[in-house]
Amino acid sequence: MNVLLINGSPKPKGCTYTALCEVEKALHERHIDTTHFHIGRKAVHGCIDCGKCDTTRRCAFRDNANPCADLMRQADGVIIGSPVYYASANGALCAMLDRVFYSAGADFRHKPAAAIVSCRRGGAGSAFDRLNKYFTISEMPIVSSQYWNAVHGKTPEEVLQDGEGLQIMRTLGKNMAWMLENLNHGKSVITLPESEERIVTSFVR
Ligand SMILES: Cc1cc2nc3c(=O)[nH]c(=O)nc-3n(C[C@H](O)[C@H](O)[C@H](O)COP(=O)(O)O)c2cc1C
Numbered sequence: 135m136n137v138l139l140i141n142g143s144p145k146p147k148g149c150t151y152t153a154l155c156e157v158e159k160a161l162h163e164r165h166i167d168t169t170h171f172h173i174g175r176k177a178v179h180g181c182i183d184c185g186k187c188d189t190t191r192r193c194a195f196r197d198n199a200n201p202c203a204d205l206m207r208q209a210d211g212v213i214i215g216s217p218v219y220y221a222s223a224n225g226a227l228c229a230m231l232d233r234v235f236y237s238a239g240a241d242f243r244h245k246p247a248a249a250i251v252s253c254r255r256g257g258a259g260s261a262f263d264r265l266n267k268y269f270t271i272s273e274m275p276i277v278s279s280q281y282w283n284a285v286h287g288k289t290p291e292e293v294l295q296d297g298e299g300l301q302i303m304r305t306l307g308k309n310m311a312w313m314l315e316n317l318n319h320g321k322s323v324i325t326l327p328e329s330e331e332r333i334v335t336s337f338v339r
Pocket residue numbers: 143144145147148149150151216217218219220221222252253254255256257286287288289
């Protein structure tokens with residue numbers, strides 16, 4: 135089994151990466167493989183609602199949204215990490231995730247997921263909520279930890295001093311492994327719930 139670790143910071147080895155690595159250690163101890171994906175530093179386009187993905191299930195922009203969606207399709211579980219920017223997730227990450235989930239969200243149904251955030255001081259809660267919204271609209275079960283998933287620090291060295299934050303990450307990794315093992319064992323005897331035909335009501339009378 136494989137868990138995709140998405141680093142939504144422009145820094146490849148910053149605080150978010152440090153937190154993801156702590157989750158990863160706990161996953162590896164339970165023989166779950168991991169794949170890293172870094173959002174990078176290039177400009178990221180927001181969704182332009184062109185509708186192309188309605189038929190193709192792929193984003194029309196040729197950037198890292200489709201490769202990210204493909205890795206999410208292949209993964210058994212997903213963890214999305216972001217630095218906190220102005221009390222929310224990194225805007226560039228959200229710009230990419232809007233397109234990933236709008237084009238491919240239906241393919242992630244029942245895939246366990248979790249968000250983690252890294253902040254210097256405040257705004258972790260709202261950033262965490264922002265990322266969890268992607269999962270709850272996509273029927274993805276959220277894996278939880280012993281507290282809301284945040285580490286504190288401006289540098290990786292500071293994050294490594296956040297003993298509680300690191301423990302939250304390890305607990306999350308253990309819980310993700312446990313959830314994946316349960317789902318793997320159960321899939322031969324328990325069938326997935328059927329999907330109803332989608333009702334879309336864009337207004338309220
Ligand atoms: C544009 C910007 C906005 C930020 N906003 C916040 C904030 O609202 N709250 C906070 O505690 N830290 C804020 N920070 C600090 C980062 O969230 C923090 O240093 C984080 O751990 C960096 O993670 P990284 O090394 O993975 O990029 C901000 C940093 C930047 C660059």
